[in-house]
Amino acid sequence: MNVVIVGGGFAGVKAALELSKRHIGRITLISDEDYFLHHATLYATATGKSMAESVIPLKQIFENHPNVTVVHDKATSIDPTRRIIKGAKKQYHYDKVIMALGSVTTYFGIKGMAEHCYGIKSLEDIKKFQNHIHEAVVQNKLDKDYVIIGAGPTGVELAGALCQYLHSTIKLHRLNHSNTRVTLVEAAPRILPRMSPTASRIVGRRLKKMGIRVLTNHKVEALDDDYILVEGKKIDTKTAIWTSGVANNPFFSKHPDIFDLAPNGRVNVDEYLQAAKNIYVIGDNNTVKYSGTAWPAMAQASFVAKHFSRIVTKRQPKPFRPRSYMSGVPVGEGWGYVEWLGVYAAGKFGAWVRRQMELAGYRQFVSRKKAKELWRAHNIPEIDA
Numbered sequence: 001m002n003v004v005i006v007g008g009g010f011a012g013v014k015a016a017l018e019l020s021k022r023h024i025g026r027i028t029l030i031s032d033e034d035y036f037l038h039h040a041t042l043y044a045t046a047t048g049k050s051m052a053e054s055v056i057p058l059k060q061i062f063e064n065h066p067n068v069t070v071v072h073d074k075a076t077s078i079d080p081t082r083r084i085i086k087g088a089k090k091q092y093h094y095d096k097v098i099m100a101l102g103s104v105t106t107y108f109g110i111k112g113m114a115e116h117c118y119g120i121k122s123l124e125d126i127k128k129f130q131n132h133i134h135e136a137v138v139q140n141k142l143d144k145d146y147v148i149i150g151a152g153p154t155g156v157e158l159a160g161a162l163c164q165y166l167h168s169t170i171k172l173h174r175l176n177h178s179n180t181r182v183t184l185v186e187a188a189p190r191i192l193p194r195m196s197p198t199a200s201r202i203v204g205r206r207l208k209k210m211g212i213r214v215l216t217n218h219k220v221e222a223l224d225d226d227y228i229l230v231e232g233k234k235i236d237t238k239t240a241i242w243t244s245g246v247a248n249n250p251f252f253s254k255h256p257d258i259f260d261l262a263p264n265g266r267v268n269v270d271e272y273l274q275a276a277k278n279i280y281v282i283g284d285n286n287t288v289k290y291s292g293t294a295w296p297a298m299a300q301a302s303f304v305a306k307h308f309s310r311i312v313t314k315r316q317p318k319p320f321r322p323r324s325y326m327s328g329v330p331v332g333e334g335w336g337y338v339e340w341l342g343v344y345a346a347g348k349f350g351a352w353v354r355r356q357m358e359l360a361g362y363r364q365f366v367s368r369k370k371a372k373e374l375w376r377a378h379n380i381p382e383i384d385a
């Protein structure tokens, strides 16, 4: 069986590893980046922690998987009749294809956002943000307000890390910016709107204690080079960081004849995660319950590998059963909040559990030894602003 996987993120890489472990056919992994991006630690890498914990070369992940061919290419279209994925460099024939392209940033049409804001979703985003902070420190021109847009887990963890990073940088370089602060803006009535009200309350208290200004029920209206407009009021800043909106990868809307899209743009799939004959869509791209975070993406990848194995060995296929996973958010060094099925932990223990989740995440991709190495890289500072 010729299996082509498109996308070298959580779902695509996990699918390739699981198929390889089961010795299923020839596996080709196509990705437009030659590294795997570990999103869960990007907030830390953006604020002075190691690049190594967030960027893992695909070559390294697949070094002991000779049956996986990793191709650096960008898929541009699919021809289901000829069973071909067209890439920018060449075409790839498949018997079965797994699409795992992840999501893309959307600014909901807010004026000036695309031109002026920073982000932490890609490696380019991180480098741009790091350079910006570095320049501000060198010129001793820090902003009074560092504005983070979106108080989901990414915005909250970035707020905590950025607050501590700015304060330690100010102290280290003896900068005269004691009034610098982080402002977190959220349109919903509470922070962490997809987590429990308990999470919002406890994490809200922690943010307040750290001196982070939280504006809930506040919509961002526009962004310019040196200010952001929030609910009609200008906040002077040269640093607004967008963590708010994502949309489905535009690849799917280019093929309305093949993919059935839900109103939110994600792909509807059947109980085997199949969108059309021999085309499987997994991870952030589909409408399956709980899709949108890393663990469900990896669970779907494992499922598809098992499903292919059942097909090859002519066993009865079993449907995919989605399940929820623990969610956790670190808020500054040594403090975290985690919750699962109505049970939560906060503070030092919460931070410890969240760190264990990260270690378990690395173990999905690399050996125990390598996972520990990546995990420990968190404690090694990358840049000295």
Ligand SMILES: Cc1cc2nc3c(=O)[nH]c(=O)nc-3n(C[C@H](O)[C@H](O)[C@H](O)COP(=O)(O)OP(=O)(O)OC[C@H]3O[C@@H](n4cnc5c(N)ncnc54)[C@H](O)[C@@H]3O)c2cc1C
Binding pocket: 006, 007, 008, 009, 010, 011, 012, 030, 031, 032, 033, 036, 037, 039, 040, 041, 042, 043, 073, 074, 075, 076, 100, 101, 102, 103, 120, 121, 153, 154, 249, 251, 282, 283, 284, 285, 292, 293, 294, 295, 297
């Ligand atoms: C900043 C941030 C922090 C996050 N933190 C957490 C967290 O703490 N816990 C958690 O569970 N989830 C977290 N998430 C969500 C999680 O990262 C996603 O749910 C997960 O990455 C989904 O996996 P995926 O494989 O569907 O997509 P991705 O991991 O995004 O992978 C998509 C891959 O496809 C590649 N690609 C895209 N288009 C093409 C193309 N046309 N051709 C070839 N390759 C292509 C991309 O380069 C990428 O490698 C976070 C997300 C972000 C952005």
